Amino acid sequence: KNEVEQSPQNLTAQEGEFITINCSYSVGISALHWLQQHPGGGIVSLFMLSSGKKKHGRLIATINIQEKHSSLHITASHPRDSAVYICAVRLGNNDMRFGAGTRLTVKP
Amino acid sequence: DTAVSQTPKYLVTQMGNDKSIKCEQNLGHDTMYWYKQDSKKFLKIMFSYNNKELIINETVPNRFSPKSPDKAHLNLHINSLELGDSAVYFCASSQDGQSYQPQHFGDGTRLSIL
Numbered sequence: 261k262n263e264v265e266q267s268p269q270n271l272t273a274q275e276g277e278f279i280t281i282n283c284s285y286s287v288g289i290s291a292l293h294w295l296q297q298h299p300g301g302g303i304v305s306l307f308m309l310s311s312g313k314k315k316h317g318r319l320i321a322t323i324n325i326q327e328k329h330s331s332l333h334i335t336a337s338h339p340r341d342s343a344v345y346i347c348a349v350r351l352g353n354n355d356m357r358f359g360a361g362t363r364l365t366v367k368p
Numbered sequence: 369d370t371a372v373s374q375t376p377k378y379l380v381t382q383m384g385n386d387k388s389i390k391c392e393q394n395l396g397h398d399t400m401y402w403y404k405q406d407s408k409k410f411l412k413i414m415f416s417y418n419n420k421e422l423i424i425n426e427t428v429p430n431r432f433s434p435k436s437p438d439k440a441h442l443n444l445h446i447n448s449l450e451l452g453d454s455a456v457y458f459c460a461s462s463q464d465g466q467s468y469q470p471q472h473f474g475d476g477t478r479l480s481i482l
Contacts, residue, residue: 293471297409303458303473346411355424358411 263287266347266359273366279334281362283347286328294321294332295346297361303346306332337366371395374459374474382482383451389444389477391459399423400442401471402434403458411458417442418464446479454481 264285273279283292294306307314307321309330314321318337323330334341347359372393381387393400402414415434416424422434431447446453459474 295473301456301478302475303460305470305472308470344409348411355426356413361409 262360263357264347264349264359266345266362268362269360270363271365273337273364275338275366275368277337277366279337279341279364279366281332281345281347281364283330283332283359284328285330285347285349285357287349287357288352289328289349290352291350292323292330293348293350293356294330295348297344297346299343306345334364337364339366339368342366371472372459372461372474374457374477376477377475378478378480380480380482381449383449385449386445386447387449387479388446389457389459389479391442391444391474392440393459393461393472394440395461395463395472397461397472398439398464399462399469400436400439401460401462402442402444403460404428405456405458405476407455414444414457415442449479449481451481454479 267282291308291310293308296304296306309323318335320333342365344361344363346361349357375390399418401416403411405411414426414428417436420436433445436442456476456478458476460471462469462471
């Protein structure tokens with residue numbers, strides 16, 4: 261079993277829908293990252309969290325350290341949000357573990 | 369200006385060859401990383417360098433060696449390439465090695481072994 265589990269694996273939404281991607285982890289972490297990988301392959305760091313909640317534009321990320329769970333929300337989704345979203349956790353020794361990714365497709 | 373640049377973007381080579389992938393960052397960051405993304409799109413950290421010191425060495429074969437001539441560069445050398453080395457390799461950098469610092473990624477190098 262992977263130390264970082266994401267759900268769902270694949271998600272198709274209509275433009276404008278509210279989207280939630282979940283990440284659960286089973287190890288002690290110092291931080292959690294949400295990454296976006298575009299269809300062309302490039303990777304962008306969206307958020308880093310160690311507690312609470314962060315917001316950037318239409319994106320919101322939350323983390324519950326006690327429950328070892330994080331969520332990434334996208335409000336008013338748009339076709340340009342179509343990408344693979346990857347959850348990554350940073351361990352105390354600076355090592356990193358990655359989820360398998362959630363492939364999001366937003367249809368117009 | 370590209371913040372983290374990798375070259376080449378594509379690399380096709382024969383099994384057994386030795387190859388290098390270059391990475392440069394112009395962000396003034398102290399820490400650089402190499403990641404491997406396999407055919408199933410699963411990312412795994414390989415190395416990170418902070419001020420020319422290796423601070424993570426994931427269990428990768430010793431055919432892979434990172435080389436950092438200065439803090440703006442972290443090149444990846446691979447000896448005796450094997451079929452299983454086919455993957456996309458990403459370079460990244462962060463201000464320092466602290467967990468709260470964001471990482472900036474290069475566009476990736478797709479390595480294909482024939």
